[in-house]
Amino acid sequence: MNIGDVAARAHLPAKTIRYYEEIGLITPARGQNGYRAFSETDLHKLVFIGRARSLGFTIEECRALLALYEDATRASADVKRIAHDHLRQIEAKIAELQAMHKTLGDLVQACAGDQRPDCPILKGLASGPV
Amino acid sequence: MNIGDVAARAHLPAKTIRYYEEIGLITPARGQNGYRAFSETDLHKLVFIGRARSLGFTIEECRALLALYEDATRASADVKRIAHDHLRQIEAKIAELQAMHKTLGDLVQACAGDQRPDCPILKGLASGPV
DNA sequence: CTTGACCTTCCAGTAGCTGGAGGCCCTATC
DNA sequence: GATAGGGCCTCCAGCTACTGGAAGGTCAAG
Numbered sequence: 001m002n003i004g005d006v007a008a009r010a011h012l013p014a015k016t017i018r019y020y021e022e023i024g025l026i027t028p029a030r031g032q033n034g035y036r037a038f039s040e041t042d043l044h045k046l047v048f049i050g051r052a053r054s055l056g057f058t059i060e061e062c063r064a065l066l067a068l069y070e071d072a073t074r075a076s077a078d079v080k081r082i083a084h085d086h087l088r089q090i091e092a093k094i095a096e097l098q099a100m101h102k103t104l105g106d107l108v109q110a111c112a113g114d115q116r117p118d119c120p121i122l123k124g125l126a127s128g129p130v
Numbered sequence: 131m132n133i134g135d136v137a138a139r140a141h142l143p144a145k146t147i148r149y150y151e152e153i154g155l156i157t158p159a160r161g162q163n164g165y166r167a168f169s170e171t172d173l174h175k176l177v178f179i180g181r182a183r184s185l186g187f188t189i190e191e192c193r194a195l196l197a198l199y200e201d202a203t204r205a206s207a208d209v210k211r212i213a214h215d216h217l218r219q220i221e222a223k224i225a226e227l228q229a230m231h232k233t234l235g236d237l238v239q240a241c242a243g244d245q246r247p248d249c250p251i252l253k254g255l256a257s258g259p260v
Numbered sequence: 261c262t263t264g265a266c267c268t269t270c271c272a273g274t275a276g277c278t279g280g281a282g283g284c285c286c287t288a289t290c
Numbered sequence: 291g292a293t294a295g296g297g298c299c300t301c302c303a304g305c306t307a308c309t310g311g312a313a314g315g316t317c318a319a320g
Contacts, residue, residue: 004266014267015309023307033316035267044256051255056230059307069252079251080243083234090231094224100185101220104213113210121209122199125181126174134297144298149277163285165298189276
């Protein structure tokens, strides 16, 4: 398979796949013409990485997950720990965004949003709570 | 005021303040010794920017808000529109994270997390829904 | 034989800082 | 007056995870 084919099948841009090779996540073979020649295994790995990325795992976490994925003797506890840590991070991020939403929502609520210059949003940003 | 003083008062690293000057958010005066000499107005602006950033506004949004903040004839509607758009983005991000959390949470739930290699998380990443 | 799609590499840029090197300035103490 | 320390300066490089574009090789169709 050429890069265009895997890109379509893995739902990833070709550029991204080249980048993943550059950082060593995958190592596709090469044809005589210099084109990357992807195996089914390469494709599976790319799908795996794409899904992990879409769940918010960092590249380094993907690398760790991929190593476990390829290690037939792994303990599922190792995988679960990574996933669990990541869940905690997602929760923290959600909480942070909800706090922002509350604060900003209150300010927006208080703002008339008309032609007058008086604006509680700007006042809140200038002197509100840290 | 030297940069260390404003940094402490605005709760921002000195490095960040220099960066804000570099990108033109603030333009502090300079003393004969070459040190930045911050006015109270500079400090207020930095506090303003710091709060806006902590609410997740991008630098460019901060720039726009700052311009409105300094424009005594602004319409509060202009501010409200920016803030409202940003609220929508926060909501979208929260929804995205909640979807991730649900998907990953289900996988983690299904994983025994013991010494055996069988792992629903890896299986889900390899072949689950896109 | 040419056209156009596809592939290659390499360089640069995105956001928003952050770290570090190398060096000047200022104050205090001996 | 010398020195030690801290704070300040600029400039360069790096972080994440790509993304865009230029310049050029390759391949199949007409």
